[in-house]
């Protein structure tokens with residue numbers, strides 16, 4: 062288990078993304094919601110922020126300089142629908158449980174049969190305990206289940222979260238993940254940190270990991286990369302994080318990506 066973060070990261074220094082991109086081959090990890098897409102109540106249709114898709118395509122077209130993975134709590138097929146498939150871009154879904162490689166196709170990092178009975182018990186609990194029509198949205202992601210409460214009464218949501226956490230505490234295969242206006246029931250054996258480690262190992266070539274993320278589940282990746290990567294938390298209000306730096310919006314994420322793109326475009330080595 063990683064410890065809780067205590068320090069507030071400083072702002073991302075101007076020019077650092079450009080410098081790193083000209084000095085290293087990069088493995089760029091991008092969370093989706095809140096990082097390259099604005100948080101919206103309409104979770105099924107969260108669109109990427111303007112310009113980011115073109116930037117990802119430009120960077121992915123230079124595989125000797127950039128490898129790119131989108132890494133999200135969403136299912137990979139949902140990510141593919143919202144962002145579109147781009148040649149060379151790996152999609153990591155369900156917080157690291159699903160990896161969809163551009164060449165090799167989709168694979169799972171845990172055996173689903175080991176999780177299903179436990180997840181079925183959670184599905185059943187949610188069916189019995191979540192009031193219909195009260196602003197809650199249950200998102201069943203097959204290998205995890207999320208309860209969104211962006212539109213629900215805050216007191217009711219907080220009571221329900223506590224009860225769900227208590228229920229899941231007794232299930233050894235599962236763990237609770239708290240995100241932005243969402244509580245998720247996840248496999249204990251997969252998280253974004255493990256996924257990042259696996260992809261870095263498999264990538265073969267020495268690359269610097271650069272990771273942008275905004276959520277609690279991204280902390281596992283920030284922690285995994287704390288000695289070796291450039292990690293950036295996306296947050297309007299600065300808060301403690303294992304990330305090395307912070308930016309305040311998805312717009313600043315795209316600016317950093319544009320910096321990296323421009324720095325390597327003129328690089329003729």
Ligand SMILES: [Mg+2]
Pocket residue numbers: 092093094095096274275276
């Ligand atoms: Mg996010």
